[in-house]
Amino acid sequence: MAWKLGSGVTGAMVLLGVVVAFVSTAALEDEEVRWYEDVTLAERTAPGASAATLTSVRLRRDQLVVFELCAADPMEPERWAGALAVAVSRPAAREVMTRSVLSEEILRQVRRDASSGCLVIGRGTIGVDDDYAIEASWDEPPTALTDIPLRVRVLGRRPLGLPQVLVVLLTWIGSLGLLVTLALRSDEEEDEDPWADEMGAGEPSWTLPWWARLGGGFVLVLAGFFVTGFLPGGAAAGLAIGVGLATFEVAVALLLVPGPSFAARLDGLGLRRPRRWWAWFPAALLVGAVLVVLAQLATALVPSTGASAVQTFVSWPSGMLSFAALAVVAPLAEEIFFRGFVQGLIEPKSRALAFLGGWLLFVLAHVPQVYGQWGALVAITVTGLVLTSLRTASRSTLVSGMAHLVYNGLLALDAL
Helix, strand or coil: CHHHHHHHHHHHHHHHHHHHHHHHHHHHHHCCEEEEEEECHHHHCCCCCCEEEEEEEEECCCCEEEEEEEECCCCCHHHHCCCCEEEEEEHHHCEEEEEEECCHHHHCCCEECCCCEEEEEEEEECCCCEEEEEEEECCCCCHHHCCCCEEEEEEEECCCCHHHHHHHHHHHHHHHHHHHHHCCCCCCCCCCCHHHHHHCCCCCCCCCCHHHHHHHHHHHHHHHHHHHCCCCCCHHHHHHHHHHHHHHHHHHHHHHCCCCCHHHHHHHCCCCCCCCHHHHHHHHHHHHHHHHHHHHHHHHHCCCCCCCHHHHHCCCHHHHHHHHHHHCCHHHHHHHHHHHHHHHHHCCCCHHHHHHHHHHHHHHHHHHHHCCCHHHHHHHHHHHHHHHHHHHHHCCHHHHHHHHHHHHHHHHHHHC
């Protein structure tokens, strides 16, 4: 059957994209430097010396690097001006990359609060694989500063390029293709299933009430999130864990949704072609694009009270690639679980309660990711409301899934 062949091809495309994204993410992560060292001038200065090496770190060619000097002191000009010069050098080549005397003008660039300050002392692209050092020097011993705790930081990364964007793009196309091939299933089509042959029409022998299915599904998914919380972190690991959780969500939904056959279970999850599909699918594409605009407005207009977990994660290229790749894979799994399983299971009992369940539980699942970034939470709330409305009006999870994939894909590619 065409839909089975198409699902196999597009599914393989998604799998290949995820594998390539994982390998690329791991390579980027391997070249990212998050180095810091806590020191004082007193402990790094030999008697009578007029200079001290504060730290040294190995860097690779083409890395974008930022060198910073931070202090447990506001670094006010009245105390620091003229006391030191700081430099970034390549000791093996006896080459000074950059050197600055801490003048009043330089010290105006310090990011400070009442108890600390931080100053960028150099940034740029590394030209040669080598050891690089941050050094301090002075004409007169900076007696007032020698015991102040200092933290020297080196942050290096290899920027994302066109190959990473293409990986995410092709994975996104594969996910959209998988959704479209599911829509090729005929409404009358039934797959062979041992249960269907053995039991005939109706439920398998371990029939459960709807509330037990719903509760069991949530317990299993929450247990999955809890267990993965103990796994190693990192961008590549995050991508693997995210894809694993998405697969687990789909498996739980397929296991617990009522139905005597695989085809019946797909229908029970709303994975069927909607009536007037020729109108619903173009509408879903348009809705996904409009949601992107609304999300950008929300994040621009609604203030944040802190950096969210997502913002911290994507601040590095490896995290950005990991998150973008997951963003074009997870939507269909989320739609199957929240709009297909949760909403579909409750709907025969109460359409209003089903709508609230599919919408609000989806929003709650995303709160830990964006906590503190309230514009993003507003965007997710609006997006969940619209996607649940699409599922309710069209009676098809494929419609909300397409809008969700378009929304996530456009945001991911724009971020990359």
